[in-house]
Amino acid sequence: xKKVAVITDSNSGITQSxxxxxxxxxxxxxxFVNGDTFYEDISMSQDEFYGYLAQGAxxxxxxxxxxxxxKLWDSVLECYDExxxxxxxxxLSSSCGTAMMLSYEEKYENKVFVGSRGWALQDTENSKKxxxxxxxxxxxxxxxxxxNYDNTKEIIAFMHxxxxxxxxxxxxxxxxxxxxxxxxxxxxxxxxxxxxxxxxDAINGDIGGINFSLISADYLNFKLLKIN
Numbered sequence: 001x002k003k004v005a006v007i008t009d010s011n012s013g014i015t016q017s018x019x020x021x022x023x024x025x026x027x028x029x030x031x032f033v034n035g036d037t038f039y040e041d042i043s044m045s046q047d048e049f050y051g052y053l054a055q056g057a058x059x060x061x062x063x064x065x066x067x068x069x070x071k072l073w074d075s076v077l078e079c080y081d082e083x084x085x086x087x088x089x090x091x092l093s094s095s096c097g098t099a100m101m102l103s104y105e106e107k108y109e110n111k112v113f114v115g116s117r118g119w120a121l122q123d124t125e126n127s128k129k130x131x132x133x134x135x136x137x138x139x140x141x142x143x144x145x146x147x148n149y150d151n152t153k154e155i156i157a158f159m160h161x162x163x164x165x166x167x168x169x170x171x172x173x174x175x176x177x178x179x180x181x182x183x184x185x186x187x188x189x190x191x192x193x194x195x196x197x198x199x200x201d202a203i204n205g206d207i208g209g210i211n212f213s214l215i216s217a218d219y220l221n222f223k224l225l226k227i228n
Contacts, residue, residue: 005080010040114141118161121174157189
């Protein structure tokens with residue numbers, strides 16, 4: 001039987017210590033802070049990263065360099081036969097790029113697209129950590145839109161994970177994403193992730209002045225949804 005290695009990047013939320021326990025490999029995402037380079041969970045913790053943001057530091061993120069990946073793959077293939085590579089940062093970057101591209105279309109000129117990946121609304125320690133991280137990312141995205149457009153354009157949020165589901169709403173639990181959207185008076189939020197039987201957990205319609213819409217492909221019967 002072939003030995004298969006799993007590699008992802010630190011945008012997955014998996015720390016280096018967790019990766020060792022799971023037997024997988026995590027490529028650290030590079031950060032650039034005031035011109036200096038750091039690597040997530042290697043030379044900079046998540047708390048330190050958000051501390052720099054709070055201080056107003058010049059912070060940028062990037063994808064892992066091709067050379068870094070090649071060296072890791074070469075090293076891993078010395079012990080394994082195959083690699084399954086799951087680059088979380090790539091998917092997030094393309095999502096962001098798509099939203100930015102849309103924002104330049106004439107029919108969307110009065111709209112700004114913001115968002116975050118979100119996270120599963122569970123009570124595990126890792127989920128709590130990731131929910132906090134993604135809430136901060138969502139808030140930073142909204143703040144950037146406000147700072148650049150001064151509320152002259154409608155701000156529309158897009159997320160992968162649902163910002164809230166029926167059970168949490170009934171229990172008044174895990175409303176963190178909802179509270180961020182409410183804080184900045186966001187009126188529309190589109191999300192995915194729920195498929196098949198999970199559709200029953202979806203919230204569609206107005207909750208507290210925010211219109212939520214599930215847009216998973218199977219929920220829409222693989223048809224496009226026009227967003228005006």
